[in-house]
Amino acid sequence: xxxxxxxxxxxxxxxxxxxxxxxxxxxxxxxxxxxxxxxxxxxxxxxxxxxxxxxxxxxxxxxxxxxxxxxxxxxxxxxxxxxxxxxxxxxxxxxxxxxxxxxxxxxxxxxxxxxxxxxxxxxxxxxxxxxxxxxxxxxxxxxxxxxxxxxxxxxxxxxxxxxxxxxxxxxxxxxxxxxxxxxxxxxxxxxxxxxxxxxxxxxxxxxxxxxxxxxxxxxxxxxxxxxxxxxxxxxxxxxxxxxxxxxxxxxxxxxxxxxxxxxxxxxxxxxxxxxxxxxxxxxxxxxxxxxxxx
Numbered sequence: 001x002x003x004x005x006x007x008x009x010x011x012x013x014x015x016x017x018x019x020x021x022x023x024x025x026x027x028x029x030x031x032x033x034x035x036x037x038x039x040x041x042x043x044x045x046x047x048x049x050x051x052x053x054x055x056x057x058x059x060x061x062x063x064x065x066x067x068x069x070x071x072x073x074x075x076x077x078x079x080x081x082x083x084x085x086x087x088x089x090x091x092x093x094x095x096x097x098x099x100x101x102x103x104x105x106x107x108x109x110x111x112x113x114x115x116x117x118x119x120x121x122x123x124x125x126x127x128x129x130x131x132x133x134x135x136x137x138x139x140x141x142x143x144x145x146x147x148x149x150x151x152x153x154x155x156x157x158x159x160x161x162x163x164x165x166x167x168x169x170x171x172x173x174x175x176x177x178x179x180x181x182x183x184x185x186x187x188x189x190x191x192x193x194x195x196x197x198x199x200x201x202x203x204x205x206x207x208x209x210x211x212x213x214x215x216x217x218x219x220x221x222x223x224x225x226x227x228x229x230x231x232x233x234x235x236x237x238x239x240x241x242x243x244x245x246x247x248x249x250x251x252x253x254x255x256x257x258x259x260x261x262x263x264x265x266x267x268x269x270x271x272x273x274x275x276x277x278x279x280x281x282x283x284x285x286x287x288x289x290x291x292x293x294x
Contacts, residue, residue, distance in 0.1 A: 021057050022054075022057060022072070022086060022089040022090060022093065023054055023055040023056055023057040023058075024055070024057075025081065025086075025089075026054060026055055026075055026076060026079060026081055026086065027055040029076075029079040029080060029081045030055075030078075030079040032079075033079060033080060035078070035079060037051045037052065040075065040078050040079070043078050044071075044074040044075065044077075044078050046071055046074060046075070049061070050062055050063075050071060051075060054071060054072060054075055057093065059090070059093070059094070068090065068094075069087055069090060069091075072086050072087060072090045073086060073087055155223070155225070155226065156226050156228070199261075200239065200240055200241045200242070200284060201238075201239065201240040201241075201242075201243075201244055201260065201261065201282060201284055201287065202237070202238075202239055202260075202261050202262070203237075203238045203239075203240065203244055203246075203258065203259070203260055203261075203282060204235055204236070204237055204238075204258070204259040205230070205235065205236045205238065205246065205256065205257070205258055206230070206233070206234070206235040206236075206256070206257040206258075206259075207230035207231065207232055207233065207234050207235075207255060207256065207257075208232075208233070208254075208255050208256070208257050209232050209233065209255065210232050210255050211229050211230065211231055211232060212229070212230050212248060212249075212252045212255050212256055213227070213228070213229045213230075213248065213249065213252070214227065214228070214229075214230060214236075214246060214247065214248045214256075215227035215246075215247040215248075215277075216238055216244065216245065216246055216247075217244070217245040218238065218239075218240045218243075218244055219240055219241055219242050219243055219244075220243065220245075240282075240284070241284070242283070242284050243281065243282065243283045243284065244281075244282045245279060245280070245281055245282075246258070246279075246280040246281075246282065247277045247278065247279055247280075248277065248278055248280075249276070249277060249278070250269055250270070250271050250276075250277075250278050253267050253268065253269035253278060254267075254269070258280070258290075260282060260287050260290065260291065261287070263291050263292075264291070264292045265282075265287075265290040265291050265292060266290055266291070266292055267280065268280055
């Protein structure tokens, strides 16, 4: 019984396909499977330019050495072609052309990854781009911080009071009127009139010997509110046209000194039920109830 070895069978297949080049056979096998060069490239990690060279039997555009044989074998495997037959056909072509693509390089070479020919970015350009991005981020952070500081300072400035403006523009009585008023006896209403009643409220808040956190709201205007910590013996002057709300911790009441229109006031130490802060409401019309009486 005659039997043929695998080498003999492969040789017969090579002779049967001798009329057609290796590249043409691989292209026909690829088209039979409806595969594109891009799909083969994604599967084998071989660039499309190198795959096109194999199909055109143009092996001089391949890397050379043992890489050519590996590329041909991988291409054949991807399209379902006999790998051994493809390698034999390639070696035959190489010998006929006097090329030595199947020989391993005699000198040590650095490892290479064959991908599509996309030029790599220069390290200098990468460094410059990184510096530009870092500068943009720094400028944005600085601008945000500057805006936050300006907003905080603007909110901390007390609102101008109409009473103070009226006091500056009030007409001065003439000498005759002053003389007439001087000859008239003082009435009970004149004696009881509180100092600064026409000018609004001038409130002075002082921290006695320790830091005290306070929050103020002038004339119920949210834009005029302020909160912060008074340092020991620091005083804050506050002007209001009609009312002022002063908030502080209950345990800090003894460390606060409040003066209303130049007169010392009693600092409440009782908070409302469910509240953790004491609210001291100072009104232009009835602030005398808060004053200290001898």
